Amino acid sequence: MISVTVYSTGPGCMRCTLTCRCLTVASLPFTVVDLTEERNAAQRSFVTDELGYTEAPVVLVDDDPQHHWSGFRPDLIDRLAAHLTERRAI
Secondary structure, eight states: OOOEEEEESOTTOHHHHHHHHHHHHTTOOEEEEETTSGGGHHHHHIIIIISOOOSSOEEEETTOTTSEEESOOHHHHHHHHHHHHHHHHO
16 A cells, blocks of 8 residues: 655645645545644654755655655646556556
8 A cells, every 4th residue: 555645834835735635536545744843853854854855745655765746746646646546456
């Protein structure tokens, strides 16, 4: 099963909200990590220092540092959903 993590800057971030909405519509399970919460400081450091992003949302697939993107990218969500559908058909 695929695992998707959305690193968000909270409910006030429209791109984060739209990303989560598209993942839900695509039936892709995901976890949201709110980077504005102090308890998520290590994840914030991971997103900025290790992945190199400075804006949210950041989407990480399967905990794979090679499979990630930043911003609202419905095209990549659609591609991910299609890939998952293909894997289920096999």
